[in-house]
Amino acid sequence: MLEKTVAELSVALKAKKVSSVELTQGFLDRISKYRDLNAFISLDPERSLAQARAADARLATGQAGPLTGIPIAQKDIFCADGWLTTCGSKMLSNFVAPYDATVIERFNAAGAVCLGKTNMDEFAMGSSNETSFYGPVKNPWDTQAVPGGSSGGSAAAVAARLAPAATGTDTGGSIRQPAALTGITGIKPSYGRVSRYGMIAFASSLDQGGPMTRTAEDAALLLNAMCGFDVRDSTSVDQPVPDFSAGLNSSIKGLKIGLPKEYFGAGLSADVAKVVEAAIAEYRKLGAEVVEVSLPNSQLAIPCYYVLAPAEASSNLARFDGVRYGHRAPEYKDLSDMYCKSRAQGFGAEVKRRILIGTYVLSAGYYDAYYLQAQRLRRLITDDFNRAFEKCDVIMGPTTPTTAFNLGAKKDDPVAMYLSDIYTISVNLAGLPGMSIPAGFGADNRPVGLQLIGKYFDEARLLNAAHQYQQATDWHKKSPKGFA
Numbered sequence: 103m104l105e106k107t108v109a110e111l112s113v114a115l116k117a118k119k120v121s122s123v124e125l126t127q128g129f130l131d132r133i134s135k136y137r138d139l140n141a142f143i144s145l146d147p148e149r150s151l152a153q154a155r156a157a158d159a160r161l162a163t164g165q166a167g168p169l170t171g172i173p174i175a176q177k178d179i180f181c182a183d184g185w186l187t188t189c190g191s192k193m194l195s196n197f198v199a200p201y202d203a204t205v206i207e208r209f210n211a212a213g214a215v216c217l218g219k220t221n222m223d224e225f226a227m228g229s230s231n232e233t234s235f236y237g238p239v240k241n242p243w244d245t246q247a248v249p250g251g252s253s254g255g256s257a258a259a260v261a262a263r264l265a266p267a268a269t270g271t272d273t274g275g276s277i278r279q280p281a282a283l284t285g286i287t288g289i290k291p292s293y294g295r296v297s298r299y300g301m302i303a304f305a306s307s308l309d310q311g312g313p314m315t316r317t318a319e320d321a322a323l324l325l326n327a328m329c330g331f332d333v334r335d336s337t338s339v340d341q342p343v344p345d346f347s348a349g350l351n352s353s354i355k356g357l358k359i360g361l362p363k364e365y366f367g368a369g370l371s372a373d374v375a376k377v378v379e380a381a382i383a384e385y386r387k388l389g390a391e392v393v394e395v396s397l398p399n400s401q402l403a404i405p406c407y408y409v410l411a412p413a414e415a416s417s418n419l420a421r422f423d424g425v426r427y428g429h430r431a432p433e434y435k436d437l438s439d440m441y442c443k444s445r446a447q448g449f450g451a452e453v454k455r456r457i458l459i460g461t462y463v464l465s466a467g468y469y470d471a472y473y474l475q476a477q478r479l480r481r482l483i484t485d486d487f488n489r490a491f492e493k494c495d496v497i498m499g500p501t502t503p504t505t506a507f508n509l510g511a512k513k514d515d516p517v518a519m520y521l522s523d524i525y526t527i528s529v530n531l532a533g534l535p536g537m538s539i540p541a542g543f544g545a546d547n548r549p550v551g552l553q554l555i556g557k558y559f560d561e562a563r564l565l566n567a568a569h570q571y572q573q574a575t576d577w578h579k580k581s582p583k584g585f586a
């Protein structure tokens with residue numbers, strides 16, 4: 103039962119083949135069996151099982167929706183009432199959220215069960231889950247490898263069947279990159295689709311929550327629950343939310359796929375290229391047409407992002423001062439010493455690096471040279487996409503330049519680490535929806551992801567294209583040895 107998808111579990115729950123309590127207990131047992139993966143930061147079985155019992159009662163009345171009774175692992179960036187919510191940081195290691203993020207509230211309303219809070223890079227800064235205060239997460243496909251980041255715990259949990267589905271957040275690739283590296287499906291919706299209320303902020307103009315699942319069909323079910331206007335988030339978009347499940351079975355004959363030539367050049371490893379090309383060939387068989395497009399400024403996405411994201415982070419993280427939020431140093435001389443010591447002790451090295459960069463690029467003497475210039479670049483990158491979408495419906499390419507690298511391999515080389523998001527970051531800068539689906543394996547037998555990028559608010563088309571591919575292939579059904 104635990105290997106089933108959300109859609110299958112939903113049918114089983116309604117048919118009374120299994121109860122939510124049984125499912126929840128089953129996944130909790132599996133999580134403890136595989137605790138060496140370090141996929142979860144906190145579990146609260148009592149709380150999860152209470153939700154499961156309530157879901158079973160709702161199922162018994164026939165008032166259940168598609169997610170009623172489904173256990174879902176939540177990235178530890180989402181505030182959940184009564185749950186420890188650490189954001190992967192020592193700074194918040196004792197923070198029990200007093201309220202629910204909108205995303206959590208929506209899952210609760212749908213009757214889903216919160217299975218636990220997943221491990222993540224500290225404040226979502228990272229691409230390998232190695233910056234977490236709670237230690238790295240292992241990739242179930244090869245425990246020597248990273249699962250990607252920052253939503254590494256969610257990705258590992260879904261890949262190892264410790265949870266049927268999970269949430270992630272994506273500021274520069276943190277849903278898509280770990281999805282690719284662990285062979286699962288993940289979608290970052292258009293900026294504004296999913297409320298950021300109660301989702302601890304990293305870079306507010308880029309952050310977006312989304313589902314991490316085995317299949318596109320499941321991603322649609324979760325997105326249906328997650329999306330929608332929220333008055334409590336001023337960047338939430340008041341735009342009708344379609345039923346993302348409704349169009350999954352439409353034919354993709356005539357779908358125009360744009361392949362950006364910049365995504366297939368130097369830096370892309372040969373084995374990943376081969377898998378992506380095979381996936382495109384499969385799409386041709388399904389009736390899609392392929393055209394070449396160009397995103398000429400894509401090599402500027404990383405420098406642009408590493409000015410803007412730290413700038414926003416330095417401002418967002420100012421609230422963690424040991425007074426309003428966060429760890430307070432046990433000993434200090436005066437107020438200013440208390441701030442300094444609390445922040446020095448509470449934040450890890452990567453977070454400090456970002457705060458330093460961000461404060462620097464926003465300082466009076468450098469604002470024009472760095473911050474403003476990066477804002478201009480952001481516009482050029484967005485314009486590239488708009489032009490490319492005049493020629494195609496969906497853009498496809500690799501999600502990452504390589505398969506999962508080994509734990510420790512890039513830990514001391516931040517620039518090499520930053521380059522693992524080369525194909526994902528520009529999508530956040532433009533605010534577009536992006537998705538990664540499993541498409542095969544590299545030379546090292548580690549998973550490869552195919553990235554799909556859509557027009558604004560065109561998630562339904564991405565999900566449709568992904569679902570059609572998953573109907574024709576079975577990469578998404580593969581599971582890591584030892585976790586089958």
Ligand code: GLN
Nearest residue numbers: 226227228273274275276
């Ligand atoms: N790896 C990128 C970073 O460290 C993106 C992280 C994310 O999307 N949250 O900033």
